Amino acid sequence: MLYDLARPFFFSLEAEKAHGLTIAGLKALPLGPAPKNDPVLATKLAGLTFPNPIGMAPGFDKNGEVPDALVRLGFGFAEVGTLTPLPQAGNSKPRIFRLPEDKAVINRLGFNNEGQDKAIPRIKRIGRRMGKGILGINIGANKDSADRIADYVIGVRNMAPLADYLTVNISSPNTPGLRALQDKGALEELLSAVMEARGDIEVPVFLKVAPDLEPADIDDIIDVVMTHKLHALIISNTTITRPQLQSANGEETGGLSGAPLKDLALQRLKDFRTASGGKIPLIGVGGISTAQDAYDRILAGASLVQLYTAMIYAGPAIARRMNCNLAKLLKRDGFASVGDAVGAGDK
Known part of the structure; x- marks a missing residue:
């Protein structure tokens, strides 16, 4: 209710300024x-125990400033980044566009961040305050x-050395040529180098892919990921496609996130589930804004879910609300845990 009162003020600000004010707050x-x-929400993946399956997607906390605060808001995990080796300003402004009629956002940020060297001491300090929350670090x-x-x-x-898990992000549409790393040969070379660099550090490695893929792309990605024994796939990032949109900003270039992405992202999750045989x-x-949305992804094969755009429209209480309602849905259908419900829609 408080956010409903504050939202007109935030929406009166340029989107990037409002985001900066949110981080500062x-x-x-x-x-x-x-x-x-609720114990029914505890989720295990890649040897990690997540207190609940609702996570904050990368892009919100690009520089690793507030992952502990996100856990206190109710998120079971927070993924910071995308962090690049060197600082970079990203693309020219304006580069974030709200689509309120569609409950969506288009961004063309371009991995703007302060760089890994500046983030390292901050994450070392903040990481100790995560409690039971899981810290993911997204690299690009x-x-x-x-x-x-x-x-x-x-x-x-x-x-x-700082992360509970690492995400290799090759899915952003806003860095020219980056998505080419999803091609089989390039992906083979990339993941071979990544897993060699990981060495003996026992940190799970996830791969984040785009929703804008063909069936052959999905099969190739599954093949390479299984060969290199990655621990999970994140499905998916923003889309460059444009479903029917109502907002005047709908023609802006960049990646589309929010409610219009829901059906595409859900279908792509199902495609990867089928292609991998659930292995x-x-x-x-993508497009997750309610407990039912999260539950639908779990039934379709997701062990965890992430959101970001939905919080822009629903406010910071969204994780607590979703967890409360998700627990009710699981219990209603007789599931003792999230894990028991993963992929149950296949049956």
């Missing part, structure tokens, strides 16, 4: 301890890098 406000989670390549695979290797070496854990992202 989370750093300054005393949020209290993380809420207690600099736009002007002469060797993008080498950038990911640097990211692994820098961030693996690779999946994390569902």
Whole structure:
């Protein structure tokens, strides 16, 4: 209710300024301890125990400033980044566009962040305050890098010691050529280098892919991921496609997130579930704004889900509300845990 009153003020600000104000508020406000989670929500993936399956997607906390605050808001895990080896300003402004009629956002940020060297001491300090919440670190390549695979290797070496899990992000549409790393040959070379750089550090490695894929792409990705024994796939990032949109900003270039992405992201999750035979854990992202949306992804094969755009429209209480309602849905249908419900829609 408080956010309903504050939202007109935030929406009167340019989107990136409002986001900066939100980060500053989370750093300054005393949020209290993380809420207690219903035991039915505890979720295991890649040797990690998540107190609940609702996570904050990367892009919100690009520089690793407030993952602990997100856990206190009720998120079971927070994924910071995307962090690149060197700082970069990203694309020119304006580069974030709200689509309120569609409950969506288009962004063309371009991995703007302060760089890994600046993030490392901050994450070391904040990571100790995560409690039972899980910290993910999302790594990417600099736009002007002469060797993008080498950038990911640097990211692994820098961030693996600090993370509960690492995400290799090759799915952003806003860094020219980045999605080409999803091609089988390039992906084989990338994941070989990443897993070699990981070495003996026992940190799970996830791969984040785009929703804009053909069936042959999905089969190739599954093949390479299984060969290199990655721990999970994150399905998916923003889309460059444009479903029917009502907002005047709908023609802006960049990645579309929010409610219009829901059907595409759900279908892509199902496609990866089918292609992998359920052998690779999946994390569902895209258009998730309610407990029912999260439940639908779990039934379709997701062990965890992430959101970001939905919080822009629903406010910071969204994780607590979703967890409360998700627990009710699980119990209603006789599931003792999230894990018991994963992929139950296949049956």
